[in-house]
Structure formats: C-alpha cells, structure tokens
Amino acid sequence: MKKYNIEKSESEWKEKLSGEQFRVLRQKGTEAPHTGKYNLHFADNGDYHCAACDAKLFESNSKFESGCGWPSFDESIEGSVEYIQDRTFGMLRTEILCANCGSHLGHVFDDGPTNTGQRYCVNSASIEFEQ
Numbered sequence: 492m493k494k495y496n497i498e499k500s501e502s503e504w505k506e507k508l509s510g511e512q513f514r515v516l517r518q519k520g521t522e523a524p525h526t527g528k529y530n531l532h533f534a535d536n537g538d539y540h541c542a543a544c545d546a547k548l549f550e551s552n553s554k555f556e557s558g559c560g561w562p563s564f565d566e567s568i569e570g571s572v573e574y575i576q577d578r579t580f581g582m583l584r585t586e587i588l589c590a591n592c593g594s595h596l597g598h599v600f601d602d603g604p605t606n607t608g609q610r611y612c613v614n615s616a617s618i619e620f621e622q
Contacts, residue, residue: 495590495591495593496591496592497544498592498593499592504517508542508543509616511616512542512543512616515616515617516596516616517543517594517595520595521597521614526560527561527614529562529613529615529618530561530562530615531556532554533554534551535551536551536622537620538551538568538620538621539613540620541589541591541592542616542617542619543617544591544592544594545619546589546590546591547568548568548572548596549618553566555605557603559610561612561615562612562615562618563603563612563613564609565605565607565611566609566611567587570590571589572590573587574586574599575588584600585598585599585600587611587613589617595614595617596617597613
C-alpha cells in the first residue's frame with residue numbers, strides 16, 4: 492500500500508470531514524450531477540485545494556464549463572494528482588487521487604475541449620477554493 496505525506500486513520504478522517512466529504516474523499520463516492528457548490532463556480536484568480544489535506548490541486552484558469560454536472564479542469568498542478576486505473580461498474584476509467592493524502596477526487600477523461608484534451612471531472616465535495 493502506498494505511503495502518503497498525510498496519513499490518518501479512517502476514524503480521524505471521519506472526525507475531520509463532513510459526512511458528504513468523507514463519503515466522496517475516503518469511500519470513493521460521487522455527488523449527484525449539478526449539485527456541487529463548485530460546478531458553476533468560476534473565478535479569475537485562485538486555486539482549488541484538496542478538502543482533506545489542503546494540497547493545491549488545480550488553478551482557477553484551468554477550470555471550464557463542460558456541461559457534465561461536475562467541476563471540470565483541463566489540467567492539474569504538476570505532481571498533485573495520482574492516476575489509478577478504475578474498472579468499477581464495468582467501465583475502464585482513470586481515477587484521480589490527491590497525491591498528498593490519497594483521497595478520491597473524481598476521474599480524468601480524454602475528451603476535453605482545450606489544447607490539453609483532458610477533462611478532470613472532480614467532485615465539489617473533494618475540493619475547496621482559495622483566492
């Protein structure tokens with residue numbers, strides 16, 4: 492099992508996070524589409540951080556409206572995200588985790604409309620915005 496810079500027991504994470512954050516970040520849950528506070532949140536300056544450990548993950552200028560119902564980014568900050576093959580639900584996807592604490596963020600797809608070709612589909616419950 493991989494070692495992360497920030498490691499806590501699941502009971503410690505449960506104390507730190509809200510119920511929804513724990514379900515998404517630690518149990519690999521997904522929030523309902525079009526319900527997250529950052530889905531339609533756009534700011535000129537700032538960064539999106541991991542809601543579990545506060546590691547910087549995405550810059551505000553990488554966020555775009557994808558219409559998928561979850562916050563979408565076309566790139567992550569280098570080294571901030573870990574990529575894991577996900578074969579759940581009969582699909583082959585790439586799960587994204589915070590590289591600092593191992594918390595589930597969402598998935599990345601190769602269908603983005605920008606030059607990167609990437610769409611990081613992230614749960615609002617897994618991130619916090621800091622300006």
